[in-house]
Amino acid sequence: PVPPPSPAPPAPSPPPPSPTPPPPSPSPPSNEQQQLLEMAQRFQVTLEGDFDLIAGADGSPERAAFEGLFVESAATALGVEGNRVEVISVERGSVIVSAEVVPANVQQGEALPAAVAALRAAPAERLSALASAYDGVGISVVWIGGPPTPAPPLPPAPATCPESFLGYACSAPTGDAGVTVHWSTSGAMPDNACTAAAARTSAAAPDSDGMLHMAISAESSGLLGLGFPRIPGRMLNSDVALGWVAGDGSAVAGAWRVGGDYYSIRADNAAGWADFVAVSETSEAGSPTRTVVCFSRPLAGSPAAAASALPAVDPDADVDLIYAVSPGQYSFGVQHRTDGALRISLGTGGAALVEQPDKRQKLYVHAALMTVAWVFLLPLGALVARHRWLPGANTNACGKQVWFWIHMGCQLSGMVLFIVAFAYAWEFLPGGGLPVTGGSVGKGHQVLGTVVMGLACLQIVVAFVRPAPDNAKLRPAWNMVHHNLGRVAILASWATVYMGVYIGHGSPTYQLSYAAWITPIAIVMGLLVIADVVLTVMREAVARRERSGDAEVTISDSAPVKAQPHGIAVPQQLPGGAEGQFTRV
16 A cells, blocks of 8 residues: 655744844944044134125025035135035124034144145135125134033943932032032923923923923022033033023023124024923022023934924933023123033933133233233333433433333333233123123223223324424424323223223122222322322422522533522533433423
8 A cells, every 4th residue: 555645844933033133322433533523623714794795694595505605615725525614603793604624534634724724824815716706805714723622521420310309300510509400311391380381381292202301490580591502611602591580570581592792692582492491480488599491402313303393412412511690680691690511411410510711810811911001010101201300310321311211111011011901801801792891881991991092002103203302393392292191091091990990890700809909009009199299399399499509400411510599500511521411390
């Protein structure tokens, strides 16, 4: 019999599906990428034409065309690809474009400083396409520098974030005026007085996940703000959320973009980089008043980011923040009483303060230079010239008399310090924006300081066109102009110096001490005035003795001659052929 067929072997079972690999985590920048970032160069281009020549606000087709042509021209001039040049900001006055270029490789990075220097030397030629496209406007270029100093690395995060008393996942106390920063990177918006205000003023509730919820709290009433700076620690070119609750209970809160003008925040130009922005103020018995500003923004890679037009934040990134507090101030454009910067890790909850330079140092430099120039050197030089009758002042040295060299040394050194201090103030101290530090007094300080600069420059010109001493026709008129112009300049400068100390004392940013500044200034001014009065009295006494015939005077380096009742008996010839210099006393 035929044996039955053997059963077919069982079909092999399919292999188990391989697990889906997790999405790759964002890798930190490589050493080469970090090196290229460190070789980046920043520069500022000014087009000497009206701002309207670019004809458009941010996001308009005209502005986009302008920025595209600028990037193309700058890339060509610097020898890099267009995607290596980034426009940081476009500002008024006339048209100021801040830009940054990051090299594509080390060779480009090594060549960049020389390329930027060449661009600065001949901007119109190297940016010819930009100049010709906008009616041949003049162009100038200023080098801003390399990248900012990186913020210090964050310390290792604790096992859990510091507890947030507002219900957020993490918090970071700053140590300034009870200021604390709060944030959550998952879950619903926490329930507190500020988020309740946000819910009341918003048409829709935020998504439960995919949003970064943030808040800043301060143990005070008044203006409070939190921002995301482009350059760590600086408000320039940053996104800020701020608000306050006024005394009548009305609240102001919003998100703004700060361009090149620190005072560009106004009620009518809020920017939409954040959502659910609100402010609250609470006060409980036995506790200080607490102001809170809160907002939310989408996290990168989340459904909320895909559904929103707002800029997203990397949930695993370290984020630089700036904050400002102005207790008792309820308006835009005020000088902050307290401000600072910190860096937080959204992923781990770590936080570290970013050290900032003391703003008062800049004011100290300006004030010290102005004080030495106008309270000491320039008045001293005028005093020496006024009392050149003193013994020894008329001694000849290198063809001129001693008093003249002392006078010239004091005046020229004082002018150098004055010009440096004047330029330093315009460059580094606030005042170019809408509100001036010190209000009307601050504006007066600026105007009077500019007038003093004009008087001082005119005095220098007058000094170098003086007629000869024996010119009886022109010399008396020149003396009157030169002497009185100097007196007016010194008195105006003393008023300006006092106004400067008054502004610095009243400014919440600087808070100068009256005692530390006014006391030495008043002492020096007083001594100079007393010295002038005493020497004037002495001079009149000498003149009276001369008129009575009892005095013996010395004229230049001649021998002593007798004063007579009706004049001075002068020898026919001075000894040694010396030239006589007569001094009216």
